[in-house]
Amino acid sequence: MNKLPARVKLVDVGPRDGLQNEKQPVPAAVKIDLVHRLQAAGLTEIEVTSYVSPKWVPQMADNHEVMQGIQRRAGVRYSVLTPNLKGFEAALADRPDEIVVFGAASEAFSQKNINCSIAESIERFAPVVAAAKAKGIAVRGAMSCTVGCPYEGEVPPSRVDYLAGLMKGIGVEHVGVADTIGVGTPKKVQAAFEATFKHYGVDQVSGHFHDTYGQAVGNTLAALEMGVWQFDASVAGLGGCPYAKGATGNVATEDVVYLLHGMGIDTGIDLDALIDAGAYISQQLGRPTNSRVARAVLAKRQG
């Protein structure tokens, strides 16, 4: 474990990626409250909302209201998803620190999810990336299905290499290696990172794991061992798995923080305050938390 970073930055994607995939709608005030609780717990990067058609993603129709309602904290970056130029222009008024574009490493997933090929999706993102850079807004490229795809099955590293190259080609500065359906295990995840490292340095790459098969903490460890120090996670494990109803989706931020602190890796996050934030949103959703750490700590608090 030589390459282990001393410090890790976590991006909480719960308000956007998480809540978008929860069935129950959540009022804007609750989302704003969640963001406030996350930043109070020490999160310095929060994926807040998405600028897409409310016809497709009604859960994010309140994007302006949420972004305008946040009391911004110095040192915290607020990112938003803008899949096209229309979305990007709508987002501008809300002054995001970073925009996120999504591409898939699997052709089948790209077709089924956004109705175009990988190459076409990149063409569509190119003007968004250029516009963001012109405005001095950072750009993150989320690469989905880098290990497995619900339609194609296993995704070889060569597809990740291809996608990362396309992202680099349109000027995306940072890419996330996502195991969208949680099927990855450590060696496969490391292979996806290796393919990405052909185009990006370790400081420009983050990991995004789902815990559907209980492997997210192990995959995080495997990425840490490669020197990766930036990860997405979702408070309370918000967001289910759309490909296996009732199964777990995004890894819970609490569980990743527990891993990191246990290994002496600094995150700047107050785990107890984070657990409280997760308990708050879980209560709002009327369902138990998906974080094992939160479950254990809350059980112990109750005696």
Added chain:
Amino acid sequence: MNKLPARVKLVDVGPRDGLQNEKQPVPAAVKIDLVHRLQAAGLTEIEVTSYVSPKWVPQMADNHEVMQGIQRRAGVRYSVLTPNLKGFEAALADRPDEIVVFGAASEAFSQKNINCSIAESIERFAPVVAAAKAKGIAVRGAMSCTVGCPYEGEVPPSRVDYLAGLMKGIGVEHVGVADTIGVGTPKKVQAAFEATFKHYGVDQVSGHFHDTYGQAVGNTLAALEMGVWQFDASVAGLGGCPYAKGATGNVATEDVVYLLHGMGIDTGIDLDALIDAGAYISQQLGRPTNSRVARAVLAKRQG
């Protein structure tokens, strides 16, 4: 990941360690059926039952009935817990392949759990170990609280070193490094193994992780990276956590098998048959499985 083993042996402790810690009693016939399903799925080592006073552990009062009811399969080893000579003598009639004695790395845990010091517990085990060896029965020493203790908090590796030395001193041939309350993270777990390796070779040491804080798969990976190739796990994650009600206990065998197979490590286990065995016992207990893999696979099977 140089030291990764090519093959791993898993010991399913569900019938004993798991069911002993489930509130709901399970009939002997169901336990026997579970053992049959586990061996049919390819498990070659099963911790079946315990020979302790039914006053203390009523769940295991049917030890003879269960052991006598099993249709033994060639190549499968059946282990039982025998904490004292009386228990060992009771077990003899049932021809166990291996007996298990338990010691704690934490003084407070030893006192609270078995009402004596660590040194006293070892004195009590010594004649059991000698008697087993005289009969040609293998002996495993389970070392509990090797990372953390519900009463003392963090347990330093020096205490594991001490306990492993005592185990070695009375002739215990194999020891298990157990994170009984699931608080361990990879570096702490590796330190517990390092302390154990002062007394035992890697082939004489197994890992036993609890998933209470969601770290068991990561800890398994950390142990694999040290060359450890023997692990306990519990089908369906049977056995809760007595120190945090509602929290997860033993790591689910399914989740460990998924990790191993995903890394190309052979276990000889048919994961689908194992998931069926876990679904069977979960249904008998009237509760959902604690295996994330099983949850995802069962959800997908239902479409």
